[in-house]
Amino acid sequence: MRSHAKRLPGRPVILLLQLGVLIAFFLIWHVLTDTKILSPFFFGTPGAVLARTWADFASGVIWYHLGITLLETALAFVIGTVAGIAFGFWFARAPLVSLVFDPYIKAVNALPRVVLAPIFALWLGLGIWSKVALGVTLVFFIVFFNVYQGVKEVSPVVLANARMLGASSRDLFRHVYLPSALSWVFSSLHTAVGFAMVGAVVGEYLGSAAGLGYRIHQAEGVFDTVGVFSGMLVLTIFVVLIDAAVTMIEKRLLHWRPQDTSGGQH
């Protein structure tokens, strides 16, 4: 319902506020490192970080590494998501399987992937696939658990209705479970995007020849804090962009829901 909620400011104002937060952040960072309250050795200085980032983009060296990292991220995200959705649905619809495998799924989720890096390297080599694998193991579980729960949350009456209308298992999936679980899926995707990137970067960090993680590690090796933070800055910019894409898709797929249920305070 369109309620008497306090009107939210429009898009330009929001953007301005966001910019304000960003500037405030850099300012605080600047002041703290300038006065040496935060050691520039650990925190760099915002001016230097921005200058480095700019230089990297201007000279173009970063694009190659960025491309590799984004490719890994995208692959990890897509594979992890598809697998998570598929397994989530399968487990939710096959109670025996889910009961039997439940503890093992949880156990695997708790394995520190970093330790598995040599095994990934052995199986998948040092190229992008071992990084993708790392990302997939992170993304998969987040999506999996949410899809599993999302399917269980389907309204029993709506489900019964669809079944009475003659829906087959496949129909139920497409017409009931999937749309009903979509908000769960998207909630998990917002976390998953970040973790896909983390997986890719950590994978590169642990051993690789290219990518942003590689650059960050290289900078760290020579105690180049500015380089490290510049790498992280680039990372975050791109993850926000990817997430915006996810949000756009979400808006399209969930356009049927009532608007403004966000709590509309007075």
Added chain:
Amino acid sequence: MRSHAKRLPGRPVILLLQLGVLIAFFLIWHVLTDTKILSPFFFGTPGAVLARTWADFASGVIWYHLGITLLETALAFVIGTVAGIAFGFWFARAPLVSLVFDPYIKAVNALPRVVLAPIFALWLGLGIWSKVALGVTLVFFIVFFNVYQGVKEVSPVVLANARMLGASSRDLFRHVYLPSALSWVFSSLHTAVGFAMVGAVVGEYLGSAAGLGYRIHQAEGVFDTVGVFSGMLVLTIFVVLIDAAVTMIEKRLLHWRPQDTSGGQH
């Protein structure tokens, strides 16, 4: 509705099946390493891993390390969950804040925590707290995004009803948002338990003087694959136990829901 679903086997049968899966897993592992299809250098052998685990528990050396890791896990889990729930609710109920900070939350979620480890050590020392911090940064986001979404999913009619009945913001939280979002919270907790453990172990792995991650790192440094896998085995056993506790609490708090909505096939 109690439907004509295929009867699921009872608890003992399930346990038996689970045991079967476990034994099958160890058997396959054994056969593969025994025939050298998988190199024992990388994969150890199940016999050796079990023997080592047994020896560690028998001699008692493992308890100290296990205790530290479990403490870190528990702290990361609790702090991350509480913070995730608090911020999730806050953001969901304060649309302006959430709009403005949205990209930053997502950006922070995408930062590779491994790179941040030195900063955590700087702020929190080398003790357990830097590991807890790592775990918290993982747990927080998973819980946060789910709580945020869970609050948005509250049925608009139920919400309007409670407001008409005179519920204050606090009442709405306690009587509507929280119970309604609980299944989202628990779904995220199942992932979060694992990630709390991952955070603790990776933290130890990256720099510490004790804990299971420390032991795994030590073992890896001397190519002691059996030690690595034995450490992971202990990890998984305990994460499954913690998760069982979460599931128990979940069952109690969500006892109001209709049973058997799990798809009841015929």
Added chain:
Amino acid sequence: QQTLEKTDIKIAVGGKPLLYYLPLTLAERLGYFKEAGLNVEVSDFGGGAKSLQALVGGSADVVTGAYDHTIQMQAKGQPIVAVAQLGRYPGIVLAAVNKSGAVKSVQDLKGKKVGVTAPGSSTNFMLNYVLTSMGMKPEDASVIGVGGGPSAIAAIKRGEIDAIVNLDPVISQAQADGDITVLLDTRTEKGTMDVYGGPYPAAVLYMKPDFIKENPKTTQALTDVFVRTMLWLNKASTDDVLKVMPEEYFLGNKSLYAQAFEHSKPTYSPDGRFTQVGADAALKVLKAFDPAVASTSIDLSKTYTNQYVEDALKRLQK
């Protein structure tokens, strides 16, 4: 015995089980810290860079790490001082991977994939230095970080890299499996001289100058412990070492560990002393590849001191 300013010491190390840091574990196992009245806690990190950061950040008091760090940190305006040398040769080995078979000599490295422990690490610098001294550019080989553990072995076994620059135990393991052919070996005096033209210092005990100023007696006690360890190690047989070391360390494969130790034995400093030539060699290498070092003038005399070692030797060698 004189009273120490500080008895609880936090030592940071980047990879304790590595043979590179063997003296630290030995000192611990031989009980020398206790005898000196020191109560140490050893924190192990994923790499030397991280243990150094722990020192700079104040969460560790002293570090056993690469001598390079003292030079790099001076360039960054974060002075640290090495007080005892544990390793006199770097112990880095450049080897061709047999499975790939593309590299027969150092000259063949051009255009090949070379695995180092991590980009920007000392193994990477060694490779760069070798390439330049052969008249090539560092970019002529493509560098891949493979780590210093099982993942390096995995890379060798898959033949994904054409050559590898790494340390023990990776090298010994690969050698034992017959997977690599050693081309340059800085575990020996000859190899080190060939590559660097001087005894390039490896692991040292370093700390912040402030720490020394505030805790001179503790610093002396710490130096005593390591000098004592170096003297013991100089005379010890492989069996002696194996007896002292904790069992976990050779659970993987005891004979491999023994073999690796024997390979590495010459790299340990006999008495803990630094030499000017060694420091010069290190500076020369770093100047070539670390832009921060290249752009600063380094005062080597501030990066190490033999004062505490000499004092210790005077008392210990009596």
Added chain:
Amino acid sequence: MLLFGQYAFPTKVIRPNDKDHTDMAEAAAAPALQLDGVTCTFPSPDGRGRSYTAVQGASFTVADGEFVSIVGPTGSGKSTMLNVAAGLLKPSEGRALSFGQPVTGINPKAGYMFQAEALMPWKSALDNVAAGLEFRGVSKAEARERALPWLSRVGLEGFGDRFPHQLSGGMRKRVALAQTLIVDPKIILMDEPFSALDVQTRQMMENELLDLWAADRKSVVFITHDLEEAIAMSDRVLVLSAGPGARLIGEYRIDLERPRDVAEIRMTPQFLDLHKEIWGQLRDEVLKGYAQTKLR
């Protein structure tokens, strides 16, 4: 007041009716629906404690092509019985048969219009109506095309693109009606289909349903709280007693001639007689039920 044993339903009106099942044996041959001593017991809310028996040993048959209404006090177990007939609920005792086949899963011959809101909230009104056809393999485009006339049949021609939350309560009910009827089920189960509609719209829908039913003689089981509606529409009215342990306590054959107009037939003296008779029993039953819940 008359009370009947569980398995015995003497028809109170024995005049042969004018429809095709004059011969009772014929209907028994393959009734569209047959409930056989159905008892439904629910576990108590907390999982421990007493269980609650909603329906106790209910038996009745619905012949092929028959229109049967069920009336009874609120909370007695009408929806529960319909769930059993649909195959959504397994009775604790007894069984359900549909056209001679025991109902073990979803009853494929049945269409069910639920009492609660059951539209898919993510589908527009048109897509909701078209869903059943899509599930039967009809292409999306064709299903929509065939759904359009159904929408206008329930008076919602311009509302095809609305999502359920954008429709009024009565509109949602009408979408559900179209959704159930479009797939042409052999037996239609309806749980208070018209209670959210105003009287006029309701009469239109009732006539619409009767036309449809007359056209190809489906079987209908119709739950309503409106006794007039029950009488006006049905061949037979069943009366359920108050819960717990609700039983069928009355069966009335409605021998008003067909085709009927639901508005006009209410004025006939025959109708008024029947109404008075059933009303008397129902009223007592409701009062008893009310007293019972107050006591428990």
Added chain:
Amino acid sequence: MLLFGQYAFPTKVIRPNDKDHTDMAEAAAAPALQLDGVTCTFPSPDGRGRSYTAVQGASFTVADGEFVSIVGPTGSGKSTMLNVAAGLLKPSEGRALSFGQPVTGINPKAGYMFQAEALMPWKSALDNVAAGLEFRGVSKAEARERALPWLSRVGLEGFGDRFPHQLSGGMRKRVALAQTLIVDPKIILMDEPFSALDVQTRQMMENELLDLWAADRKSVVFITHDLEEAIAMSDRVLVLSAGPGARLIGEYRIDLERPRDVAEIRMTPQFLDLHKEIWGQLRDEVLKGYAQTKLR
């Protein structure tokens, strides 16, 4: 058929009624509810395209202590108007006043019984009834104690520990009724409260509501599809036209004496006259609305 302008409501029955607002000026002083030219326009389903105006310039007042019913075709905008009165929906034009105060947020003086299911599914029936008291700071134990008699008042004494999904449709409605009434609102908004109940239970509930209303003269706005119910309960009946752009087209003062028994009053000739009069208008309106939706 009579049609009125948006802001003009000539009362069709001018006899002064027997209640305390004989003087129309008095009621105007601080009416419990006043809608002032309220127009509600909804954006089109896809966010683009035409928008849909449900209610067009509706104005009416409900005096303090008055019982007003609103009838109208399904989908005309009755619930929409109630949402405006409750402060849940901001009208696109016009405004709502409650006791002289403009309604800008939730109307704190109002209790609202929703048409859709609105119980908290995670609370038992008893806790659902007790919720309003808890929100007002009453301790949980006391709230439950005070909720118990309310449960039995709606005939659900033994069902306090059931969760909503374990109750029948009619039972849920009754829990909602108790939930709304227990907090003793000054003005009660009810959207088809009794449509899921059988006739007997319904009459009991109706009488219960009238007793309550008589005891401390609350204001009631009552939406129903049952014209008899509207007449039997109210002081005034408002008739809404068919949508889109529904307007109030009729206002009938019901001057039957109080207290009334809803079952008995239906038999009086006065009642039948009123019924016939309003019925005529409503019937036309519904037919028009039906034709309109068919055309669109």
